[in-house]
Amino acid sequence: MEEVQNLISPEQMNTAVEWLSQFGLKVLAAVVVFIIGRWLARKIANLLKRGMERAGTDPTLIGFVRNIAYFGLLTMVVIAAVGQLGVQTTSFIAVLGAAGLAIGLALQGSLANFAAGVLMIIFRPFKAGDYIEAAGTAGSVEEIQLFTTTLKTPDNKIVIIPNAQVTAGTITNYSARDTRRLDLVFGVGYGDDLDHVKRVITQVLAEEPRLLKEPEPVIAVLNLGESSVDFAVRPWVNSSDYWGVYFDLQENMKKRFDQEGISIPFPQRDLHVYQEAS
Template identity: 60%
Template sequence: MDIAMDQVVEFAQMWGLKAVAALTIFIVGRIAAKILRNTLRKALHRINVDEMLVSFASNIAYVLLLIVVIIAALNQLGVQTTSFIAILGAAGLAVGLALQGSLANFAAGVMIIIFRPFHVGDFIDAGGSTGTVEEIEIFTTKMKTPDNKLIIIPNSQITSGSITNFSAKDTRRIDLVIGVSYSDDLGKVKSVLESILNDDQRILKDPAPTIGVLALADSSINFAVRPWVKSADYWTTLFDLNKIIKERFDQEGISIPFPQQDVHLHQIKHPVAA
């Protein structure tokens, strides 16, 4: 009887110590996981990462750390965790293969949010579409086209190609090609163009606009007209300049030629039959 009681006491002491050690590992590990989660959250906030990504990344990190803590606690109890880890690895691989495209979009979304090639409200050309960015999500980016269509583009499609951000800079250059007739006075044409640009308050003085002969084309002499404006004034200034240049040229007697061809007819005289 005494021997059996000693075995029970010894068994209780052994497993009791293991249970206490496992419980301690779990409690301390859980506290450490929360601290690391909060530290990660603060670090992401410090670099101005999107709140949605902060929440998602910190929660994923906490869950992964908690799994490690649970495995360590079970191992302390004597539970064989090798097969459990193998099952988790196989499950993770299967999920990764099934969600390969989604994971690529997620990774691309993280890169967009961290490196900020564009922001909400920017007018961009990316992923084969052009529009104003309305929302940057984990898997997709929403854009609104100038004609008010909503485009949802996978993030991986955006990061896999070039991104043109028209709103990234405060100023933009308008590139106009204005053709005039070969019979027009080039000095007068340049003077009229300079007057038009000087009269428009939206045209920036620095950098100064460029006006020069660009090419001697087939039907016209082409002038390059390149003024600088604020990015917000780009389209309205472009439209107004086209209209004003046409009207001023009409007033000044400067012609804007259109492509034309001269056709020469040759008459062939046939010999008169005898």
């Protein structure tokens, strides 16, 4: 012990003790700042979560925003705690900014999908279970995630579409309304009585119980085609009955036309051959 005292002068010992005491106070202050800051960050994040739950925000977005807020605040707490140790945080923040910029550039495609996912969750152009057409694909929405949207096609295929592609084009939501209009076209021959055809179409529609009374169906001549007179038939149905009524009306109309002697012409041309005398 005496040898150690001989190596270290009293002035050096006092300086070391003073430095250790100052550094110890800085460490204590940094620990206190970190503990209190982390508690506040968790408290603020939970308050934000409860506020979003009361506002009826989508659960997927609630969890994500809560985590982003918590880790963002925790980063600020860590920087403040490091600053208590006497470390210059300006360079530290610059390094974090440069790293964030590099990561953002490397993941710009993923960030675009993420931003699109957040927008879809906020504005809700469709929800799980809706039948939509987006990015060239039609199907029922299975799941909306932050980066992708999963559709199930009518033939039971699963299609996963990046959210940026979903929001980049037109989104058609077939389930957004409770009712839909059937757009049917039936062609009859030019020799058929148009009044008779309209009466037959009206009778077939009246026999279909799934059609809505209001709005009333529209039956009108749509086009005078090359081989047929085309009737536009526009009844309304509940969205859940759309395809069932669509298929049944096509079949029932054909059968009734056959019973009533109404022709359904196929495309044809009349050829006239002239023979010239030699």
